Amino acid sequence: MRPTIRDVAAMAGVSIKTVSRVLNNEAHVSKGTRRRVQEAVEALRFRPSMAARALARGRSHQVALLYDNPSPYYVYHAQTGARERCRELGFRLIFQECDIRSSEFVAEVRALIDETHADGLILSPPVTDQAALLTELKRRNTPFVRIAPGNNKGICPYTYIDDVAAATEMTRYLAGLGHRRIAFVVGHAAHSSARDRLRGYRKGLEAEGLAEDPALVRQGRYDYESGRTAAQELLELGRPPTAIFASNDDMAAGVVSAAHELGIRIPEELSVAGYDDTDMARALWPPLTTIHQPTRALAYAATDLLLGGAPPATVRLLEHRLVIRGSTAPPAKR
């Protein structure tokens, strides 16, 4: 049977309030008493009930991470980063999938907060940009932070990397190798990062004096299948690209797959670039050139903003980092 604070108090020969004091590291407990209580806790292997604590004090020591993301790698790393910081701070992480397209979306988040007494929320893309939710959270005065927001940046702390700069740099890097026909696969329209990365691509082309060819820009959805479809179309063009920049790693994997199937060798005949959450890109290494996108670090830092110290209103956490893996080649002769 689960021991309670009363069992501990009885064994230590004190009142439950004294036990509570020890558990919460409060002052005004004599050395000896404290030790006796601690021994009883050990002996009984007592662990305070989070439910009881949540009721008694106002807060639950739980935060929720909300996501609606098609990429297992993104989800896994975001979760890992947030959980790590939670652990360190003695919080528990509620990991909650949601559906931003549902008419009940905001209601469901509200229900989550009320049911769990969550102390705060961490929003990951594309939840991070749902205006209706942001409004509701502000109204309720629920603390929250955002990962990679695309708008309304003034309303809460957030973490992000500079997608425009990163995509610009990648595009210029490919151009620097000699590529002049560089295709781009756009991400999911619901994600503001998709727009930023596209903007970076265009800035990169412009900086290199390359004209944008609309036929080389394809809409994707940040998932494997859309990258694959886009690459199939691109590679069957009369004048195909010599490089394809897919704006996340799942789509890059789709591009690699399509190229394999068409017998096109990477990187000798086609250069492929992507955004990298480590594992996926490593699986495809060496054909892939990637931007290192530390999802885990973004989530860790966001959690820290929510729970740790007094956060500034806005934080620019991480610069982008361009990382070249493997041997992206200059364009093949034609």
Next chain:
Amino acid sequence: MRPTIRDVAAMAGVSIKTVSRVLNNEAHVSKGTRRRVQEAVEALRFRPSMAARALARGRSHQVALLYDNPSPYYVYHAQTGARERCRELGFRLIFQECDIRSSEFVAEVRALIDETHADGLILSPPVTDQAALLTELKRRNTPFVRIAPGNNKGICPYTYIDDVAAATEMTRYLAGLGHRRIAFVVGHAAHSSARDRLRGYRKGLEAEGLAEDPALVRQGRYDYESGRTAAQELLELGRPPTAIFASNDDMAAGVVSAAHELGIRIPEELSVAGYDDTDMARALWPPLTTIHQPTRALAYAATDLLLGGAPPATVRLLEHRLVIRGSTAPPAKR
């Protein structure tokens, strides 16, 4: 401010007990009263506190899924499957990473149960085979189920696929294409599935009248890096294999990567086979031949065993399914 059951009672003009009755679908409430209460619930957007409920009744309506697994895909799919069934049954899923090698491993799980009042546990490999934990759970009388256990199968319900049969079939399939030097990359020693799959490989060789060449069997750890290393060694042998059977998808990805790097074309010059949790294998399609391993379904069914109806002591849930993707080739001429 969060509405409570008292607010609902006041608005509906009844006592909190009546509200409680309506919330829990109990009998002995008149039609009209029930409707009035429901309207008040809607109007106030009332959601009962899980913490208060957990205290008042004995159970928390929460279950925990324990994992200690290096594969993001595995973790993601297991989580998704378990969460889905939880949702349907009105439970909340606590998704908990742990470290089976820690000396505090059992103590930490015990702490989790006491802190959260979890009603039951779902154990995924390799947690599923930690004898010390199983003993403790039995002693405490905590309900639990296991996914793909390798031993002590009598003690609780579990779900699994037949790894021995699946690996046998895959090996025989490769042999049927004409391969006679089929290599095998073994999984992590802590997972019983690693042994089962190796056994299947051996049975397959035997059934085809092929002698096992110890040089063609390499130890891996179910992660990308170990698959890559194993393949590098295998492909540099004096007499390299014509097919490599990696016993999970992360390792298969490593094999594909190593082959690419060495300029070996798949599947023309090397056939690669793996175990597939869909996404990873799809990313590498078409070079890969895979066994379809529905992690998500296994987790869903395990959760159902834990929460749904009266489960039998043991359930054989799913036969394995061999899935051929793309065009695995016969062995290259030498």
Next chain:
DNA sequence: CTGTTAGCGCATTCAT
């Protein structure tokens, strides 16, 4: 320094 009392929000006897 330590103990007593009163809730936190809900379900659960037991009355009515």
Next chain:
DNA sequence: ATGAATGCGCTAACAG
């Protein structure tokens, strides 16, 4: 069919 009182395990005033 409905309501008042009691308690789940803990913390928070408020004594002493």
